[in-house]
Amino acid sequence: MSAIFETKNLSAGYRKGKKETVVLKGLNLKLECGSLVSLLGANGIGKSTLLRTVSGIQPSLAGEVIIDGKDITTYTPKQLSKLISIVSTDRTQTGGLTVYELASLGRQPHTGFLGRLDENDKKVVEEALEAVGMAHKRNSFVAELSDGERQKAMIAKALAQEAPIILLDEPTAFLDVSNRISTLQLLHDLARKEQRAILLSSHDVSQSLALSDRLWLLYADGTMADGVPEDLIFDGKMDKLYKSDAIQFDRNAGDYESLNIGNRSIALHCEDTLLKMWIGNALRRNGFLIDNNASNVIDAKDSRNFTLQPSGKTANSVEQLIEMINVL
DSSP, X not given: OOEEEEEEEEEEEEEETTEEEEEEEEEOOEEETTEEEEEEOOTTSSHHHHXXXXXXXXOOSEEEEEETTEEGGGSOHHHHHTTEEEEOSSOOSOTTSXXXXXXXXXXXXXXXXXXXXXXXXXXXXXXXXXXXXOGGGTTSBXXXXXXXXXXXXXXXXXXXXXXXXXXEESTTTTOOHHHHHHHHHHHHHHHHHHTOEEEEEESOHHHHHHHOSEEEEEOTTSOEEEEOHHHHHHTTOGGGSSOOTTEEEETTTTEEEEOOXXXXXXXEEOSOHHHHHHHHHHHHHTTEEEOTTOSSEEEEEXXXXXXXXXXXXXXXXXXXXXXXXXXX
């Protein structure tokens, strides 16, 4: 696939008078049609700054942003609106609009001065609503929608714009776990079916790993790692994403875990990988360091069969196990 979007030695940040504050530097990135890319990094690290810069909202400090083979600065705002669609987390004042009317706003770059929709425009809007599963809500007011439905309506608006590039700033920020997963799955499917290049910022590490074609990992020093999720995991790139001694990346769970380690040690003997992971989770939460040389040993047969050695005491649930070891 060829890149619809790329940056060349891009530096992004803020300029006030003669003073420049560089947030990101030396970025060489590519975005291809048909792919979903997730941008991950800590709060305040520059994710929104990057999205504003590559969309043309904020000028770069150095380097280039190339859209469809041309420097972004050579496009007029109307030309750019036919290439890039933006979905933000801002609660826009659209409650008085119907879902159809909101999605129709995406046609503004293509309509005339009066903004009237012709038959082709109406067809595009209907197809966009159908693609996100909101056709049945076309006459509902946006104010009546759930958070998940409202986000789908905003994505329909972006699709109706018919821009090859869609940028989303934390689209799952206010959604529950079910809607987070369904929204990311929707974006993944739309990237493939609609051949759009979709870039989103997110804090949902596990779902980004599961559904993104590539990840852009933004580090505290303003640099970035770019690659297929599995390569980034195997190369140890996920380990350095967050600068904190309190968490670490768990390759088995595909997410970050707390390093809540106390001053008590205990050994864990367990052959079942899943059982070992979750019993380990319970032990760490209760302040135990898992140490194979510890004098006290938990022998875990299954989730209802635990024996503490050398005392020989038994437990038939994790709750009972925790009560038993907490008196050690």
